[in-house]
Amino acid sequence: MTKTNVMRLLESAEIPFEIMEYPVDENDLSGMSTAKKTGKDPSQIFKTLVFSGEKHGFGVCCIPACEELDLKKVAKTFGEKKVEMLHVKDLLKTTGYIRGGCSPIGMKKQFPTVIDETAILFDKIYVSAGVRGIMLGIKPNDLADFVGARLTDVTE
Numbered sequence: 267m268t269k270t271n272v273m274r275l276l277e278s279a280e281i282p283f284e285i286m287e288y289p290v291d292e293n294d295l296s297g298m299s300t301a302k303k304t305g306k307d308p309s310q311i312f313k314t315l316v317f318s319g320e321k322h323g324f325g326v327c328c329i330p331a332c333e334e335l336d337l338k339k340v341a342k343t344f345g346e347k348k349v350e351m352l353h354v355k356d357l358l359k360t361t362g363y364i365r366g367g368c369s370p371i372g373m374k375k376q377f378p379t380v381i382d383e384t385a386i387l388f389d390k391i392y393v394s395a396g397v398r399g400i401m402l403g404i405k406p407n408d409l410a411d412f413v414g415a416r417l418t419d420v421t422e
Contacts, residue, residue, distance in 0.1 A: 272371045272396040284403035295366030297331025308332035311392045314368045319346035326379040328370050333421040340420050369394040370413050379415035
């Protein structure tokens with residue numbers, strides 16, 4: 267198995283995590299597909315979404331795979347008039363990650379981050395390990411503390 271930069275960062279911070287590998291389907295990189303392949307509750311699989319705002323630049327939201335981001339709530343949370351999703355073609359140069367392998371941990375730059383408040387309902391949530399096909403199980407508060415995230419409601 268590949269050891270990712272995300273894993274190295276968590277290990278060096280002595281934050282415990284679980285590794286979960288799954289088969290990748292290049293035609294379906296959705297969080298719902300990941301939940302199905304791993305047998306995990308889609309509410310526990312968190313996708314990492316990046317947006318841009320006019321005032322403050324880029325931001326990151328981690329939300330359950332079964333939910334949709336509410337851009338109005340995101341704008342209000344980040345003090346923006348409006349925000350828009352980062353275009354997939356700009357993801358790699360902005361974050362260092364590709365679609366389907368974007369992690370809130372270890373981006374090129376640490377952007378302001380929120381994790382949907384439902385994360386606290388679980389002992390562990392699963393986020394990308396920085397590559398397609400590997401997720402990490404991590405305690406929600408450990409993740410929030412490590413990336414400096416707030417827990418708040420940003421879904422529809």
